Amino acid sequence: xxxxxxxxxxxxxxxxxxxxxxxxxxxSDYKDADxxxxxxxxxxxxxxxxxxxxxxxxxxxxxxxxxxxxxIIKCECGHEFCEHDQNWKADALINVRDxxxxxxxxxxxxxxxxxxxxxxxxxxxxxxxxxxEVTNVMPGYPLIHEFExxxxxxxxxxxxxxxxxxxxxx
Amino acid sequence: xxxxxxxxxxxxxxxxxxGWDGQTLREQFETLEEQTERTDHYAGLEELELKKEEPIxxxxxxxQLRGDLVNARETSKEVAATPIVEQEGELCYGLFxxxxxxxxxxxxxxxxxxxxxxxxxxxxxxxxxESPGIEPGDIFVNNDVDVGDVHACDIMTLIPIFNxxxxxxxAGGVNxxxxxxxxxxxxxxxSQSSRFGDGAYYTARKIGEDLELFxxxxxxxxxxxxxxxxxxxxxxTRMTGCLMIRDAVNEMIDEYGVETFKQLSRExxxxxxxxxxxxxxxxxxxxxxxxxxFVDALYEGQDNLTRTYADENHIMHAPSELHVREDGSFQxxxxxxxxxxxxPYNCTPAAIQGGIWVMLTQTVIPNANVNDGAYYSxxxxxPEGSWANTQNTxxxxxxxxxxxxxxxxxxxxxxxxxxxxxxxxxxINAGNANTSNWLQGGGIxxxxxxxxxxxxESACEGVGARYVADGEPHAAAIWNPEGDMGDxxxxxxxxxLPFLGRAVKPNTGGAGRRAGGAGFExxxxxxxxxxxxxxxxxxxxxxxxxxxxxxxxxxxxxxxxAQDTDLEERFENGEEYPQHDLxxxxxxxxxxxxxxxxxxxxxxxxxxxxxxxxxxLNYLRGGSGLGDPMERxxxxxxxxxxxxxxxxxxAKQAYAVVVEKVDDGPKHNSAVQGEWELDRxxxxxxxxxxxxxRVENAQPVTEWMEDERDRILNERxxxxxxxxxxxxxxxxxxQFAEFYREFWDLPAEFGFDLSEKAETSLENRxxxxxxxxxxxxxxxxxxWWNVGRDDEPAVPYTWSADRSITDLxxxxxxxxxxxxKRATDDD
Numbered sequence: 001x002x003x004x005x006x007x008x009x010x011x012x013x014x015x016x017x018x019x020x021x022x023x024x025x026x027x028s029d030y031k032d033a034d035x036x037x038x039x040x041x042x043x044x045x046x047x048x049x050x051x052x053x054x055x056x057x058x059x060x061x062x063x064x065x066x067x068x069x070x071x072i073i074k075c076e077c078g079h080e081f082c083e084h085d086q087n088w089k090a091d092a093l094i095n096v097r098d099x100x101x102x103x104x105x106x107x108x109x110x111x112x113x114x115x116x117x118x119x120x121x122x123x124x125x126x127x128x129x130x131x132x133e134v135t136n137v138m139p140g141y142p143l144i145h146e147f148e149x150x151x152x153x154x155x156x157x158x159x160x161x162x163x164x165x166x167x168x169x170x
Numbered sequence: 171x172x173x174x175x176x177x178x179x180x181x182x183x184x185x186x187x188x189g190w191d192g193q194t195l196r197e198q199f200e201t202l203e204e205q206t207e208r209t210d211h212y213a214g215l216e217e218l219e220l221k222k223e224e225p226i227x228x229x230x231x232x233x234q235l236r237g238d239l240v241n242a243r244e245t246s247k248e249v250a251a252t253p254i255v256e257q258e259g260e261l262c263y264g265l266f267x268x269x270x271x272x273x274x275x276x277x278x279x280x281x282x283x284x285x286x287x288x289x290x291x292x293x294x295x296x297x298x299x300e301s302p303g304i305e306p307g308d309i310f311v312n313n314d315v316d317v318g319d320v321h322a323c324d325i326m327t328l329i330p331i332f333n334x335x336x337x338x339x340x341a342g343g344v345n346x347x348x349x350x351x352x353x354x355x356x357x358x359x360x361s362q363s364s365r366f367g368d369g370a371y372y373t374a375r376k377i378g379e380d381l382e383l384f385x386x387x388x389x390x391x392x393x394x395x396x397x398x399x400x401x402x403x404x405x406x407t408r409m410t411g412c413l414m415i416r417d418a419v420n421e422m423i424d425e426y427g428v429e430t431f432k433q434l435s436r437e438x439x440x441x442x443x444x445x446x447x448x449x450x451x452x453x454x455x456x457x458x459x460x461x462x463x464f465v466d467a468l469y470e471g472q473d474n475l476t477r478t479y480a481d482e483n484h485i486m487h488a489p490s491e492l493h494v495r496e497d498g499s500f501q502x503x504x505x506x507x508x509x510x511x512x513x514p515y516n517c518t519p520a521a522i523q524g525g526i527w528v529m530l531t532q533t534v535i536p537n538a539n540v541n542d543g544a545y546y547s548x549x550x551x552x553p554e555g556s557w558a559n560t561q562n563t564x565x566x567x568x569x570x571x572x573x574x575x576x577x578x579x580x581x582x583x584x585x586x587x588x589x590x591x592x593x594x595x596x597x598i599n600a601g602n603a604n605t606s607n608w609l610q611g612g613g614i615x616x617x618x619x620x621x622x623x624x625x626x627e628s629a630c631e632g633v634g635a636r637y638v639a640d641g642e643p644h645a646a647a648i649w650n651p652e653g654d655m656g657d658x659x660x661x662x663x664x665x666x667l668p669f670l671g672r673a674v675k676p677n678t679g680g681a682g683r684r685a686g687g688a689g690f691e692x693x694x695x696x697x698x699x700x701x702x703x704x705x706x707x708x709x710x711x712x713x714x715x716x717x718x719x720x721x722x723x724x725x726x727x728x729x730x731x732a733q734d735t736d737l738e739e740r741f742e743n744g745e746e747y748p749q750h751d752l753x754x755x756x757x758x759x760x761x762x763x764x765x766x767x768x769x770x771x772x773x774x775x776x777x778x779x780x781x782x783x784x785x786x787l788n789y790l791r792g793g794s795g796l797g798d799p800m801e802r803x804x805x806x807x808x809x810x811x812x813x814x815x816x817x818x819x820x821a822k823q824a825y826a827v828v829v830e831k832v833d834d835g836p837k838h839n840s841a842v843q844g845e846w847e848l849d850r851x852x853x854x855x856x857x858x859x860x861x862x863x864r865v866e867n868a869q870p871v872t873e874w875m876e877d878e879r880d881r882i883l884n885e886r887x888x889x890x891x892x893x894x895x896x897x898x899x900x901x902x903x904x905q906f907a908e909f910y911r912e913f914w915d916l917p918a919e920f921g922f923d924l925s926e927k928a929e930t931s932l933e934n935r936x937x938x939x940x941x942x943x944x945x946x947x948x949x950x951x952x953x954w955w956n957v958g959r960d961d962e963p964a965v966p967y968t969w970s971a972d973r974s975i976t977d978l979x980x981x982x983x984x985x986x987x988x989x990x991k992r993a994t995d996d997d
Contacts, residue, residue, distance in 0.1 A: 094874050111677060117711040136464075136712075139881075144461060149456070150456040150494075154456050
């Protein structure tokens with residue numbers, strides 16, 4: 001029952017260097033209490049910018065502190081999207097896959113959604129062109145704001161740690 | 171048994187109930203609910219005294235119960251004759267408190283742990299103690315969805331366990347039966363429009379005393395199914411397991427004493443509740459998680475519908491919102507879900523709660539006490555009158571899973587987003603598979619008997635991609651974590667449908683940095699039958715399981731049959747015949763068979779006649795992908811081709827990986843002939859080009875939104891089925907309507923213009939109103955009760971742009987106010 005893993009082990013998790021047996025053990029075992037801070041710290045070392053990471057938000061995306069009271073969603077490549085409680089997708093690039101021809105690039109014939117019933121919305125980072133999210137929705141559906149983290153409650157009530165701010169990151 | 175009954179009768183003579191300390195069971199249940207509400211702890215247990223004082227004994231007793239339940243399942247499933255139970259293990263057992271909360275569970279289709287809980291509570295709240303009586307040796311059966319079940323084919327047996335004149339527990343078992351006596355053959359017919367075509371419903375009925383089945387029951391149910399012999403053995407299976415559990419409980423009471431057993435049963439549930447909340451606080455982030463899923467149910471133009479007004483298409487709309495609150499409470503809302511329909515995919519709260527319970531216990535608390543403690547940790551808002559909570563005893567539910575499995579797809583992603591933010595990346599999973607196709611049918615079989623089939627190859631599907639690894643191919647279905655595809659030879663013993671081939675199906679898992687697990691397919695023919703029907707059931711025009719973090723959704727389904735074929739001549743002449751349809755575009759299937767071939771992109775068909783040597787493709791779906799496919803290692807894409815997971819043309823199109831065929835030699839698998847090599851330099855160049863193309867082809871979301879607003883305002887390129895779905899959700903939910911209009915900046919009175927047929931359909935269904943089954947709901951039902959009012963649902967809804975969870979005053983839930991003290995346990 002590990003209270004925590006060695007930092008090197010978490011670095012290997014972040015860098016995709018663990019083999020299946022190690023990952024399987026991590027799944028079966030009890031959860032380490034300091035995981036969040038270790039992962040956050042490892043990720044902070046991996047990015048090329050200095051803004052302190054508040055939380056990893058999604059693959060390639062972070063909520064970072066630009067100042068003590070300004071938290072934004074930022075891509076690993078450095079592109080800055082929006083305030084942390086806004087939907088980053090509104091500032092992304094979009095391609096909508098809604099024709100038979102476009103569907104056939106990904107799926108064989110008859111194995112894809114009907115374009116009149118469902119479209120695939122592909123959201124790209126304007127900075128690095130990475131495909132950050134694909135949503136499958138009915139035509140006409142609003143943008144989905146998937147995640148609104150309650151950062152204050154998390155830091156203040158759940159882990160009892162100060163929320164990272166620029167002056168603390170030095 | 172007789173002595174035990176005499177004790178109960180003596181209590182009754184004193185006007186005492188069968189509950190503890192002379193209470194009636196209903197009084198005992200009401201007390202429990204009151205204590206739970208008042209203290210925020212199950213049964214008022216603020217301290218886990220047994221666990222604290224004698225932790226080893228506590229763990230020993232719980233583990234022993236768990237072992238006894240698993241033993242009951244493993245032993246009793248050998249009694250059954252259907253591969254559904256014997257091969258797939260579609261059977262589970264639970265041990266329940268007298269009030270109906272599960273204490274411990276077996277393995278298997280554990281969705282039913284909570285549905286059995288609802289059935290017991292129904293009996294308590296509807297005064298079964300008075301009539302028909304609850305006494306030692308009684309046997310009860312239920313498969314009524316409005317009481318507590320997912321669909322009619324899951325039949326449950328419940329027996330009370332008594333000690334010294336008091337009820338101390340219930341043993342319950344469920345299995346999936348092969349035929350329910352519905353309007354069409356099979357356990358989940360699809361052509362009916364209302365409950366009256368679902369098959370025989372048995373509403374929490376007493377069917378025996380003194381552990382003997384009533385003569386009236388034994389003369390009743392066998393004629394309500396096409397497969398009476400199988401159902402008789404299924405019933406003996408469930409009875410065997412329940413009696414093994416009863417004996418195990420009696421032995422435990424003999425060893426530890428009844429008071430210790432009672433204490434354990436209470437503490438185990440509270441322990442499970444705390445374990446769940448504690449795990450949420452340890453692995454998730456507080457906040458709001460949102461998603462939406464859809465699935466199609468296409469009935470326009472289908473044959474054999476039981477009502478002409480059912481001749482229309484349906485789309486399920488499942489807006490999914492999860493609140494993880496400051497106190498670790500877990501609230502799920504489906505506000506905005508659209509109206510139920512004249513199809514058999516409607517759900518009851520027991521189905522939704524049971525289904526989500528399985529998912530949560532398997533993913534969130536695999537190490538904790540798995541029981542109804544998890545149920546007590548969650549609140550559900552299921553809009554009344556929607557497909558998720560019809561509250562209408564006219565609606566059909568035969569395959570509620572079609573909507574249920576599709577609707578919970580976003581929940582995987584909610585959890586995964588939380589795990590990502592907390593750094594528990596090994597737990598992240600993109601989603602699940604749509605657990606279809608369902609091969610079903612029946613008629614006169616190879617033994618000349620009336621028979622029905624329900625192939626549970628669907629217990630084996632691809633699983634969604636993990637963050638740290640590809641999804642498991644052809645693995646299991648979410649409703650049965652132990653499921654698999656079963657042996658072909660065993661299926662052939664009970665189904666007159668010989669296998670021509672069985673193989674991994676390419677491109678079924680969603681593309682991504684981590685690929686979704688692939689599904690598989692079986693090509694079946696028909697042999698030695700008469701007046702035989704078959705039909706398909708699954709998603710077709712929509713994919714219900716989305717990708718995560720840039721991964722693509724899993725592929726959707728299609729139908730492929732061939733009738734009036736030349737297969738017999740091909741066998742006689744030793745000629746080639748189809749074994750697969752691995753690449754639907756290849757023309758290979760059509761090149762190897764002559765006949766009337768049906769190939770269409772829908773997923774559902776109503777029963778149609780099949781004769782000897784006709785062909786039927788059973789295609790089991792894959793899981794969704796995770797991450798940008800262009801980040802997948804090119805070597806892995808090459809392996810995908812050789813392993814039969816990806817067709818070579820899609821290496822370039824979906825993954826921007828350039829491969830070349832270098833020889834025709836080895837046949838690595840059924841899908842790919844030959845050896846392929848990776849061109850690394852060309853791949854690098856192609857991936858650079860593809861990134862540039864992405865920018866060229868894409869547009870800023872702000873621009874796109876202006877175009878979309880214009881499209882919606884002018885109802886341009888929006889089909890009637892889509893508009894009907896929006897209208898249905900807007901009429902169901904003031905909150906969703908306001909959100910939709912606000913998001914697109916539409917006029918306050920905006921609504922879609924519908925065809926006369928669509929408008930009539932909506933009006934008819936809304937006018938049908940509510941026809942409730944429960945006259946006396948439990949306190950725990952309050953989160954979904956009274957929904958549809960104009961005021962705020964019990965679980966709040968925050969989709970509107972200017973509202974977030976942080977604006978809400980505090981947890982508003984049936985479980986009371988915020989927990990004063992943080993839950994703790996050993997986890």
